[in-house]
Amino acid sequence: MSFRRAVEMTGTSILLFATAALIATSGCSSGSGASGTGGAPGVGGKGTGGHVGVGGSPGTAGSGMGGGAVMPTCTPIMADVNHPVIMDFNDPTTINFGDGSSTVTGTLLQFNGATPDQTGGTWNIDQQVTGYGEAGVGIDFETCPMVDMSAFMGLGFDISGVITPQMDGVDAGTLPAQNVFFQVSTAEDDVASNYDSTGNFAPSFGQCVPVSNQYDGTCATPSKTVAITPGAPVSKSYMWSEINGGKGMPNGRTTPNPAKITHIRWIFPYNGVVPFHIKLTIDNFHGVTAGGGTPDSGTPPPPADAATGG
Secondary structure (H helix, E strand, C coil), X not given: CEEECCCCCCCCCCCCCCCCCEEECCCCCECCCCCCXXXXXXXXXXXXXXXXXXXXXXXXXXXXXXXXXXXXXXXXXXXXXXXCEEECCCCCCCCEECCCCCCCCEEEEECCCCCCECHHHCEEEEEEECCHHHCEEEEEECCCCCEECCCCCEEEEEEEEEEEECCCCCCCCCCCCCEEEEEEEEHHHCECHHHCCCCCCCCCCCCECCCCCCCCCCCECCEEEEECCCCCCEEEEEEHHHCECCECCCCCCCCCCCCCEEEEEEXXXXXXXXXXXXXXXXXXXXXXXXXXXXXXXXXXXXXXXXXXXX
């Protein structure tokens, strides 16, 4: 099964970003029932996977006519508390992790379609950000597109980075704060498949039924603002309660449901106007099994812009 997913962040403290990525899964079949049809995303897509262009009109974006949501019938893998390291980036020859049955299994994703660079045993991002189709990286789960991480108290990773002007000596405007947004998607806040035109109405575990369409802001993903600094990666860890801002209709969650995690993202603070260059290093992505989260304050992202959709 393959499908494209859009990632939304919305609300006064979370910026909407659009991303679409091909996710190849195995051992996961779709349920019965026809998915709804809806308006196509706006034109102007950029990057592999057809990212939605800024300002594109989402149309009716899947009204659900012709059938209800369709969910996969596969069984999510349960994370093992005895194997908290999910991805250590130590093998530069593969972007995949997990064994497909007993450990969390997935693949690395860069929104711009580039092959993830793991030189030196870390995930190294070094790219221009000129549109929402370049504004993030993440992890997609395979075998089944949802993971039960309730064995963990939260999630952690090591990170460093810096945001600089797009080109040396060129001032295109005020750069964003030195932050990224760590996003943990959960089924209750993901748009239901019959509203997800960006995912071509493919089966998903999404349960959120938006008021009008997938871009209207009534479905939002829990997120955490993470400050970045240059130099050696700094360890960060966050309890589930520290990753917040989620919402869904009718039963969305403010914080992630650890038993129903669907995507992991590090979103870059692109505002739709000022391009920039970002260098980012990520390492040691793991489940938190003891202790607490690390408080990490940062400037909130700009207000939501529904035109960017997700």
